[in-house]
Amino acid sequence: MSLPESRHLAQRLLNYEAVAGTNSEPTESAAFRVCERLRQPLTTLAGVAGFRSLLSRALTLARAEAPSLSAVQVAADGSLKGLDELASQTDKGQARDGGAILIAQLLGLLLTFIGDGLTLRLVQDVWPEAAFDGRVFEKERKA
Amino acid sequence: MSTADKVKINKLPTGVPGLDEILGGGIPEFSFNIIAGAPGSGKTTLAHQIVFANATPERPALYFTILGEPAIKMLRYQQQYTFFDQAKLNNAVRFINLSQVVLEKDLDAVLEEITKEVEKASPGVVVVDSFRTVVRKALGGTTEVELQSFIQRLALLLTSWQATTFLVGEYVEGEIRDNPVFTVSDGLLWLYQASERSSIVRKLQIVKLRGQASVPGLHTFRITHAGLQAFSRTLGLAGLVRKMPSTRRLSIGIPELDKMLGGGIPEGDSVLVAGASGTGKSVLATQFIAEGIRQGDPGIVVVFEERPQEYAERASSFGLDLKTPRNEKKLEILYLRPLDLSVDETMHEILDAVQKIGAKRLVIDSLAGFEMALAPGFRADFRESLYRMITALTGVGVTILSTVEVNESFTEFPFSTYSISFLTDDIVRLRYVCIDGQLRKIMVVIKMRGGNHSKDIREYEITSKGVVIIGERLTDYQGLITGIPERLNRSGNNEERSHKAKAKSKS
Numbered sequence: 001m002s003l004p005e006s007r008h009l010a011q012r013l014l015n016y017e018a019v020a021g022t023n024s025e026p027t028e029s030a031a032f033r034v035c036e037r038l039r040q041p042l043t044t045l046a047g048v049a050g051f052r053s054l055l056s057r058a059l060t061l062a063r064a065e066a067p068s069l070s071a072v073q074v075a076a077d078g079s080l081k082g083l084d085e086l087a088s089q090t091d092k093g094q095a096r097d098g099g100a101i102l103i104a105q106l107l108g109l110l111l112t113f114i115g116d117g118l119t120l121r122l123v124q125d126v127w128p129e130a131a132f133d134g135r136v137f138e139k140e141r142k143a
Numbered sequence: 144m145s146t147a148d149k150v151k152i153n154k155l156p157t158g159v160p161g162l163d164e165i166l167g168g169g170i171p172e173f174s175f176n177i178i179a180g181a182p183g184s185g186k187t188t189l190a191h192q193i194v195f196a197n198a199t200p201e202r203p204a205l206y207f208t209i210l211g212e213p214a215i216k217m218l219r220y221q222q223q224y225t226f227f228d229q230a231k232l233n234n235a236v237r238f239i240n241l242s243q244v245v246l247e248k249d250l251d252a253v254l255e256e257i258t259k260e261v262e263k264a265s266p267g268v269v270v271v272d273s274f275r276t277v278v279r280k281a282l283g284g285t286t287e288v289e290l291q292s293f294i295q296r297l298a299l300l301l302t303s304w305q306a307t308t309f310l311v312g313e314y315v316e317g318e319i320r321d322n323p324v325f326t327v328s329d330g331l332l333w334l335y336q337a338s339e340r341s342s343i344v345r346k347l348q349i350v351k352l353r354g355q356a357s358v359p360g361l362h363t364f365r366i367t368h369a370g371l372q373a374f375s376r377t378l379g380l381a382g383l384v385r386k387m388p389s390t391r392r393l394s395i396g397i398p399e400l401d402k403m404l405g406g407g408i409p410e411g412d413s414v415l416v417a418g419a420s421g422t423g424k425s426v427l428a429t430q431f432i433a434e435g436i437r438q439g440d441p442g443i444v445v446v447f448e449e450r451p452q453e454y455a456e457r458a459s460s461f462g463l464d465l466k467t468p469r470n471e472k473k474l475e476i477l478y479l480r481p482l483d484l485s486v487d488e489t490m491h492e493i494l495d496a497v498q499k500i501g502a503k504r505l506v507i508d509s510l511a512g513f514e515m516a517l518a519p520g521f522r523a524d525f526r527e528s529l530y531r532m533i534t535a536l537t538g539v540g541v542t543i544l545s546t547v548e549v550n551e552s553f554t555e556f557p558f559s560t561y562s563i564s565f566l567t568d569d570i571v572r573l574r575y576v577c578i579d580g581q582l583r584k585i586m587v588v589i590k591m592r593g594g595n596h597s598k599d600i601r602e603y604e605i606t607s608k609g610v611v612i613i614g615e616r617l618t619d620y621q622g623l624i625t626g627i628p629e630r631l632n633r634s635g636n637n638e639e640r641s642h643k644a645k646a647k648s649k650s
Contacts (some may be wrong), residue, residue, distance in 0.1 A: 041233070044238070045218075047240035047241075049242065049243065114219050115219075125233045
């Protein structure tokens with residue numbers, strides 16, 4: 001089970017990417033795009049191997065909640081493979097949930113390792129046009 | 144060349160308390176430096192402190208990580224320090240992982256990658272952590288000349304781009320001779336960590352620093368939640384301007400003893416009060432500090448054997464009010480039981496307190512307690528550091544009274560168990576004597592560097608008023624300083640001699 005705040009943040013990022021992309025695009029593409037946008041700064045920070053390790057761990061944790069993610073793989077460069085195929089093999093809702101769980105797990109790992117402040121700062125740097133602040137987490141905690 | 148013609152080298156703050164002074168003002172701007180030491184010696188933390196102290200969005204710091212501590216973990220741990228400013232991350236402080244380039248490519252590719260990032264960001268500070276990894280990898284298929292060429296090109300690039308550089312590496316001392324990176328570098332900061340019995344001793348040394356005079360030698364440092372804190376061997380006193388010798392005499396608060404001292408303690412002297420347990424050393428020291436407060440001299444008392452509250456309460460039993468001056472910040476009682484602190488670190492605590500309240504009088508009660516409070520590894524440095532502190536403080540006019548416990552002997556008359564009489568200008572010796580079936584107390588001024596003093600041996604008591612000298616000098620006994628005096632035969636020559644002595648004493 002991922003942290004509530006990481007789920008909340010993941011959902012916000014997915015929603016943002018869904019709106020930013022063409023409205024007709026399925027949410028699983030949004031998950032893929034969120035992952036790709038996070039890949040660049042995290043690779044700069046932790047290296048390709050570092051990011052690949054984090055994403056692999058997130059995928060393993062997410063599979064426990066969403067078995068449909070078993071077909072998804074992390075490539076050598078840290079990109080995700082098989083997320084689009086997931087949509088064609090399962091129903092859209094299941095694919096959307098799987099993508100959201102994966103992103104939440106990835107953010108959850110960042111929260112665990114480097115904390116709220118640095119994770120949020122990293123997310124803000126990737127999505128400067130989106131308004132994120134500490135309330136993202138505070139709201140969840142109050143709830 | 145006149146001073147005006149010389150280029151001015153700006154100095155960057157390190158963000159490490161005490162280190163700038165050791166460096167001679169800070170890190171020379173645009174210099175190419177190495178931070179070396181064994182694992183766990185604090186290299187990365189030092190580099191982070193420098194980075195966060197200097198990075199701005201306009202002149203950011205680039206922190207290249209290479210096959211060392213994973214960056215995620217580094218951020219996880221480093222953010223625990225108070226100097227770590229999250230707001231600077233990815234803005235003023237940027238972490239870039241070069242592991243893949245180092246692993247998969249050659250030195251040219253590494254240089255190309257660093258060049259790309261440097262030209263993009265125009266950083267003020269660049270850190271490569273660990274540079275040792277780059278060199279190790281390079282040595283696999285690179286000649287020494289190629290490696291030296293790489294280091295020189297890297298230094299040239301970073302200096303040309305006006306970056307101050309720090310290469311962090313796990314080096315051993317034997318490498319200094321052969322490793323080209325040490326030749327190219329402008330500065331070399333070496334961090335050491337050694338265990339001494341049950342204590343850990345951290346020290347740093349500025350092995351090399353071009354362009355400015357650093358403080359030579361090994362300086363102790365500590366790593367706390369605030370990062371590194373360094374303690375210069377000069378105790379931060381190097382810049383203090385020595386005061387012209389004063390002719391003022393300070394009262395010790397015991398009029399008869401003032402007379403014995405030739406009118407009081409010369410201001411700026413270091414006085415040693417030596418005696419066995421229970422002879423009243425601490426009481427005398429308290430009277431000295433209380434008299435100072437009464438005359439408007441702020442004071443510091445450093446105690447090791449009782450807490451400040453207890454010390455103040457004991458003083459009040461002698462009618463000496465230390466609570467009011469403590470509340471008014473005219474008196475500070477420092478209780479130091481650090482056990483694992485370095486001597487310089489402890490000295491810094493004392494000096495901070497002296498400077499904070501502008502103390503004119505300082506009591507160290509006692510030297511034995513002070514030494515015991517130190518980590519075993521630092522006790523060897525005790526006398527040297529004490530000497531430096533006393534010399535510097537008395538040089539600026541602070542008068543120091545230290546107490547020292549001596550084992551009472553009936554065959555000799557030691558002044559101290561230490562060879563520290565060189566530390567003191569004046570020595571007052573207290574001792575027990577056996578007279579008429581009583582264990583009584585006598586005092587004598589052994590030495591006054593500032594001039595003449597009484598040679599009298601006087602009896603004293605500790606009463607509700609503190610140390611009180613009673614009677615004239617003891618002329619009826621010989622061998623007082625042995626502790627087992629003999630009563631003189633009062634008849635004949637002895638009596639005559641005694642009368643002469645009394646007459647002389649009265650005159």
